[in-house]
Amino acid sequence: MKNLKIKFSSASVSFILDGKFASIDKFADKANAIYITDDHVYALHEKKFKGKKTIVIPAGEEHKQQSTVDFIIEALLNFGATRSSILVGVGGGVVTDMVGYVGGIYMRGVAVGFVPTTILAMVDASIGGKNGIDVGVYKNMVGLIRQPSFLLYDVEFLTTLPQHQWENGFAEIIKHAAIKDAKMMAELNAHDLAYYQKNTKALKALIEKNVQIKVKVVQKDEFEKGDRKLLNFGHTLGHAIENEHALLHGHAISIGMVYAAKISQVLQGFKDTGLLVDTLKKYGLPTTMHFDIEHTMEVMQKDKKKSAAGMQYVLLNKIGKAVYETVPMKSLQKLIKLYS
Numbered sequence: 001m002k003n004l005k006i007k008f009s010s011a012s013v014s015f016i017l018d019g020k021f022a023s024i025d026k027f028a029d030k031a032n033a034i035y036i037t038d039d040h041v042y043a044l045h046e047k048k049f050k051g052k053k054t055i056v057i058p059a060g061e062e063h064k065q066q067s068t069v070d071f072i073i074e075a076l077l078n079f080g081a082t083r084s085s086i087l088v089g090v091g092g093g094v095v096t097d098m099v100g101y102v103g104g105i106y107m108r109g110v111a112v113g114f115v116p117t118t119i120l121a122m123v124d125a126s127i128g129g130k131n132g133i134d135v136g137v138y139k140n141m142v143g144l145i146r147q148p149s150f151l152l153y154d155v156e157f158l159t160t161l162p163q164h165q166w167e168n169g170f171a172e173i174i175k176h177a178a179i180k181d182a183k184m185m186a187e188l189n190a191h192d193l194a195y196y197q198k199n200t201k202a203l204k205a206l207i208e209k210n211v212q213i214k215v216k217v218v219q220k221d222e223f224e225k226g227d228r229k230l231l232n233f234g235h236t237l238g239h240a241i242e243n244e245h246a247l248l249h250g251h252a253i254s255i256g257m258v259y260a261a262k263i264s265q266v267l268q269g270f271k272d273t274g275l276l277v278d279t280l281k282k283y284g285l286p287t288t289m290h291f292d293i294e295h296t297m298e299v300m301q302k303d304k305k306k307s308a309a310g311m312q313y314v315l316l317n318k319i320g321k322a323v324y325e326t327v328p329m330k331s332l333q334k335l336i337k338l339y340s
């Protein structure tokens with residue numbers, strides 16, 4: 001077991017990499033711990049929760065809403081949760097985002113721990129202290145930035161993860177490689193998804209590398225003034241087509257990354273679109289799609305990254321080196337058209 005203490009400006013967080021859920025009492029003492037998970041994870045891993053105070057919420061982004069927060073708070077009151085309680089979120093990003101938020105507001109704040117059970121939550125969503133809920137169709141509109149006390153990684157949970165959720169998580173892993181780590185991109189390109197699904201040792205090492213990347217970016221910029229924005233690579237166009245076409249997040253940002261790479265060819269002299277596309281394909285990710293450009297531009301304009309001068313776009317200078325540039329809307333539309 002590897003226990004890394006990571007210092008963020010607001011708190012210090014234990015990362016228990018290569019952990020075992022069976023030993024969680026060491027990190028969340030039994031008397032005070034209350035577990036919160038979703039009904040998919042609970043159904044598949046029920047035995048693990050035996051003897052634990054557990055709140056089960058309905059799975060899915062559509063439940064990342066205030067009504068579920070109210071449900072959790074009521075259940076906490078029924079369990080007699082106090083300020084000394086520790087809430088342990090076991091699940092994907094929906095669970096960790098919501099548990100982080102409830103932990104921040106229940107009795108003005110109680111301790112929180114996470115056991116991420118999707119690749120996406122392991123390498124992205126559960127790291128960095130951002131949490132919250134959607135308001136109707138508006139994503140992540142309410143929430144706070146507050147770090148958990150610990151994160152425990154147990155890859156055994158991944159044995160039940162559906163294939164498309166693996167693809168979803170690997171889209172963020174490839175994103176990390178694109179913006180921060182050329183060596184990791186080469187490694188990813190040399191293998192494929194099946195390799196990591198079969199090879200637990202390689203998977204654990206890859207997850208750990210991605211934890212380090214996300215941690216480093218957040219440490220530098222916990223409150224999203226600069227570097228943290230680079231994590232939005234592929235997400236500007238990605239979000240727009242994700243909502244319009246009901247795509248899986250990872251599939252949408254995969255296409256978003258390909259466009260961002262092509263735009264980077266023109267604006268940054270980027271030369272490795274081929275490598276990025278080839279790598280995405282190895283992880284079952286789509287790299288092209290037909291969409292209505294005018295309409296997508298309109299959706300993008302509503303995005304919070306737009307300023308008067310244009311859209312703040314994350315581009316690649318080379319693999320491993322991302323920059324952001326304000327691109328006027330007109331040029332952006334031209335470039336997207338050019339590559340469609």
Ligand SMILES: NC(=O)c1ccc[n+]([C@@H]2O[C@H](COP(=O)([O-])OP(=O)(O)OC[C@H]3O[C@@H](n4cnc5c(N)ncnc54)[C@H](O)[C@@H]3O)[C@@H](O)[C@H]2O)c1
Nearest residue numbers: 040059092093094095117118120121124125130157160161
């Ligand atoms: N806070 C952040 O910085 C941050 C960053 C990225 C994403 N997010 C948020 O994360 C959420 C997406 O996370 P996600 O992709 O993990 O979604 P999710 O929590 O909805 O999980 C995806 C699906 O997998 C199921 N699942 C989870 N673990 C499983 C397992 N081990 N076996 C079988 N099924 C399992 C879930 O029940 C769900 O159906 C979004 O709400 C997004 O806004 C937050």
Ligand SMILES: [Zn+2]
Nearest residue numbers: 172235249253
């Ligand atoms: Zn994402």
